[in-house]
Amino acid sequence: MAEYDFSEIEKKWQQKWAKDKLFEAKGKKPNFFILDMFPYPSGDGLHVGHPRGYVGSDVVAHYMRMKGFDVLHPMGWDAFGLPAENYAIKTGVHPSITTRKNIQRFKEQMQMIGLSYDWTREINTTNPSYYKWTQWIFLKLFEKGLAYRKKFPINWCPSCKTGLANEEVINGKCERCGTETTKKKIEQWVLKITDYAEELLKGLEKLDWPEQIKEMQRNWIGKSEGADIVFSVNDSEIKVFTTRPETVFGATFIVLAPEHELVKKITTFKQKKEVDNYVKQSKKKLDIERQKDKTGVFTGSYALNPATKEKIPVYVADYVLPYYGYGAIMAVPAHDERDYDFAKKFDLEIKEIELNKSAEQVIELYGKKAINYKLRDWVFSRQRYWGEPIPLVFCEKCKEKIEKGETRGFSKGELLNPGWISDNNLPLKLPDVEKYQPTGTGESPLAQAEAWLKTNCPKCGSPAKRETNTMPQWAGSCWYFIRYTDPENDKELADKKKMKEWLPVDSYIGGAEHAVLHLLYSRFWVKFLNDEKILPFDESFKKLRTIGLILAPDGQKMSKSRGNVINPDEIVKKYGADAFRIYEMFMGPFDQAIAWDSKGILGAKRFLDKIWNLKIVEKDNLNTDQVIKKITEDIESEKFNTAVAAMMEFINNANKGISKENLESFLKLLAPFAPHFSEEMWNNLGNRESILRQSWPKYDQEKLKQQEFELVIQINGKVRGSVRAETGINKQKAEKLATETLEKLKDKKIKKTIFVKDKLINFVCAE
Numbered sequence: 133m134a135e136y137d138f139s140e141i142e143k144k145w146q147q148k149w150a151k152d153k154l155f156e157a158k159g160k161k162p163n164f165f166i167l168d169m170f171p172y173p174s175g176d177g178l179h180v181g182h183p184r185g186y187v188g189s190d191v192v193a194h195y196m197r198m199k200g201f202d203v204l205h206p207m208g209w210d211a212f213g214l215p216a217e218n219y220a221i222k223t224g225v226h227p228s229i230t231t232r233k234n235i236q237r238f239k240e241q242m243q244m245i246g247l248s249y250d251w252t253r254e255i256n257t258t259n260p261s262y263y264k265w266t267q268w269i270f271l272k273l274f275e276k277g278l279a280y281r282k283k284f285p286i287n288w289c290p291s292c293k294t295g296l297a298n299e300e301v302i303n304g305k306c307e308r309c310g311t312e313t314t315k316k317k318i319e320q321w322v323l324k325i326t327d328y329a330e331e332l333l334k335g336l337e338k339l340d341w342p343e344q345i346k347e348m349q350r351n352w353i354g355k356s357e358g359a360d361i362v363f364s365v366n367d368s369e370i371k372v373f374t375t376r377p378e379t380v381f382g383a384t385f386i387v388l389a390p391e392h393e394l395v396k397k398i399t400t401f402k403q404k405k406e407v408d409n410y411v412k413q414s415k416k417k418l419d420i421e422r423q424k425d426k427t428g429v430f431t432g433s434y435a436l437n438p439a440t441k442e443k444i445p446v447y448v449a450d451y452v453l454p455y456y457g458y459g460a461i462m463a464v465p466a467h468d469e470r471d472y473d474f475a476k477k478f479d480l481e482i483k484e485i486e487l488n489k490s491a492e493q494v495i496e497l498y499g500k501k502a503i504n505y506k507l508r509d510w511v512f513s514r515q516r517y518w519g520e521p522i523p524l525v526f527c528e529k530c531k532e533k534i535e536k537g538e539t540r541g542f543s544k545g546e547l548l549n550p551g552w553i554s555d556n557n558l559p560l561k562l563p564d565v566e567k568y569q570p571t572g573t574g575e576s577p578l579a580q581a582e583a584w585l586k587t588n589c590p591k592c593g594s595p596a597k598r599e600t601n602t603m604p605q606w607a608g609s610c611w612y613f614i615r616y617t618d619p620e621n622d623k624e625l626a627d628k629k630k631m632k633e634w635l636p637v638d639s640y641i642g643g644a645e646h647a648v649l650h651l652l653y654s655r656f657w658v659k660f661l662n663d664e665k666i667l668p669f670d671e672s673f674k675k676l677r678t679i680g681l682i683l684a685p686d687g688q689k690m691s692k693s694r695g696n697v698i699n700p701d702e703i704v705k706k707y708g709a710d711a712f713r714i715y716e717m718f719m720g721p722f723d724q725a726i727a728w729d730s731k732g733i734l735g736a737k738r739f740l741d742k743i744w745n746l747k748i749v750e751k752d753n754l755n756t757d758q759v760i761k762k763i764t765e766d767i768e769s770e771k772f773n774t775a776v777a778a779m780m781e782f783i784n785n786a787n788k789g790i791s792k793e794n795l796e797s798f799l800k801l802l803a804p805f806a807p808h809f810s811e812e813m814w815n816n817l818g819n820r821e822s823i824l825r826q827s828w829p830k831y832d833q834e835k836l837k838q839q840e841f842e843l844v845i846q847i848n849g850k851v852r853g854s855v856r857a858e859t860g861i862n863k864q865k866a867e868k869l870a871t872e873t874l875e876k877l878k879d880k881k882i883k884k885t886i887f888v889k890d891k892l893i894n895f896v897c898a899e
């Protein structure tokens with residue numbers, strides 16, 4: 133069998149397409165925005181896992197173009213972040229240099245695979261002309277009072293020497309480096325994402341996203357409906373939040389978190405030493421440790437249960453968390469497992485009660501309806517170098533004015549954070565520094581850039597100092613998709629008309645690991661900017677599809693240290709970009725993890741060789757309607773693997789030859805998957821206009837119907853149902869179809885099946 137010369141063909145067409153500007157979005161109607169999550173350009177280059185999503189989105193992009201849509205399919209670089217900075221610490225090479233080099237390599241690899249990006253719209257989050265607008269959005273948040281300074285114990289990575297947001301701590305470990313996080317009390321910029329808790333929750337309903345991702349966001353936002361109930365203790369009041377107000381009759385003790393502000397006040401003299409000691413000990417513990425065994429101490433005081441009028445003891449215990457609800461609970465050991473464990477250990481009353489009052493009734497007597505969210509505000513400052521500078525200065529003079537009560541000329545944010553003043557002179561460029569090392573003190577390396585640090589207050593001209601913390605990794609990616617619609621604009625983040633034309637993103641493809649990070653943060657910024665009338669839409673991504681990981685051939689996660697990384701450059705060199713693309717799509721369901729298999733890539737190559745060698749005949753008996761329908765539907769539902777399988781089956785049936793007309797139709801179906809190969813064959817058949825400019829083949833509904841029949845399904849000779857099936861299907865397929873159709877067949881013990889071609893299938897089952 134003759135093999136096609138992929139290395140020559142692929143390069144040739146890539147150059148031709150670029151020259152003909154085949155993939156540039158024009159802004160015509162109807163249009164379609166298909167987006168990949170843009171990568172962090174690491175020093176390792178692409179691995180074979182990246183292209184799984186990129187090829188998938190590329191198939192859709194080609195398909196939509198052939199369906200007549202003007203397609204926006206862009207790529208860019210999420211290039212701020214720790215690895216470039218860590219490399220700089222080690223070698224002294226400026227992160228911008230490393231970043232430039234890495235981007236170059238990523239881009240070459242993407243071009244090698246023939247991805248049809250519109251490179252005229254490439255963006256880079258570390259470019260001042262880009263981060264000017266990231267800073268601008270931050271200032272908008274600040275001005276509206278949605279950014280505030282707060283000193284409180286935040287998650288701290290001792291290795292990265294920076295504070296982290298809650299979303300960046302995965303099972304107690306730093307999302308970046310895997311080090312166990314600790315708590316550190318430092319002053320931080322925090323964004324009020326909690327103001328949007330309800331909208332973020334509601335907005336999920338209209339999104340076509342994987343249910344599992346939506347559920348993760350719902351859980352993260354964590355809405356609980358219940359009541360606030362007040363318990364009085366001497367002359368103080370303890371407010372608790374409960375989701376089960378009707379259990380108040382069984383509340384036999386109260387528990388305060390060690391951090392609760394009333395602990396000191398209500399602890400009796402006798403108990404003071406023990407309580408102080410306990411509070412000190414629990415401060416050292418991590419949140420997960422606090423949940424493990426139930427520990428606690430008695431405060432010596434009693435509270436009044438408003439429902440039973442009984443006096444119940446007040447305890448301090450660290451299984452109650454300080455930042456949820458009010459950091460205090462009514463303990464109902466008969467109905468709550470945590471409280472039960474605690475009551476057992478401390479020998480407290482466990483009162484069985486009859487729940488004869490409804491939650492509503494209890495609220496009307498003793499409480500107030502309340503809603504709580506688990507979502508916390510977003511800790512937004514990082515004590516690191518390689519990030520967007522926060523464009524604020526600190527001015528003592530302005531602070532004094534505000535503290536004296538002057539409000540005129542100050543924004544809401546400035547009044548909320550006295551002394552902190554917006555610097556609207558953007559972009560505020562990241563200065564060069566000698567040392568990139570994080571200091572560990574809570575200041576970023578920018579504190580050493582003396583000349584940059586010292587400035588004058590933009591408001592009053594007095595000497596002022598710049599904020600030295602930088603923005604987190606997630607800032608630039610909150611809004612990057614907006615910039616693609618108008619990447620060069622230096623007057624606005626993007627032109628309104630262009631935004632209206634393209635946004636929100638029609639289809640977004642990327643990793644599920646971003647569920648409560650990027651995918652949540654971005655929705656928050658978009659909702660805010662929409663409220664500010666800056667954006668004409670209120671959700672970022674209409675449709676989201678997540679990609680399964682590609683594992684090493686040994687089934688393990690690919691990693692350099694394990695030495696099991698498959699390098700895409702080698703694969704493409706050996707088998708060609710098209711075979712690589714076909715295999716990436718064929719290897720398994722798009723959203724599921726799957727191990728790389730070297731035999732599979734070989735199979736993909738052979739499939740293309742087979743097409744290359746097809747004999748062209750005057751007339752064939754092949755059925756293209758069927759395959760067109762199948763592939764159309766599969767692409768629309770991201771079932772790329774079954775689409776490739778259908779193409780393979782079609783080609784197997786063409787071993788006696790194929791007509792030129794059918795081959796041309798088939799090549800159009802193949803083109804999104806194997807564009808270079810299809811283009812070459814298309815060209816060889818005498819066509820001069822690119823195959824990627826052809827319209828997507830249509831199938832004949834009527835003809836398809838004639839090729840279908842009603843498959844009768846019987847169980848033990850009795851008709852139990854029927855289903856439309858294509859004529860000529862074999863027994864195996866008919867069995868599958870019938871079991872998918874008749875639910876009850878799943879529970880039956882099937883002894884044998886009798887199949888009458890194009891008529892019926894009878895399952896002989898045990899009675």
Ligand code: ANZ
Nearest residue numbers: 356373374375376379452453456457459460464467468
């Ligand atoms: C009495 C009760 C009885 C409760 C019962 C539950 C079951 P979610 O659903 O997660 O919102 N709680 C309130 N604040 C807390 C805090 N700071 N730390 C730990 N636990 C806290 O949980 C709300 C329930 O968690 C509340 O309802 C409260 O216990 C507890 F059969 O009140 B419940």
Ligand code: ZN
Nearest residue numbers: 527530589592
């Ligand atoms: Zn000032």
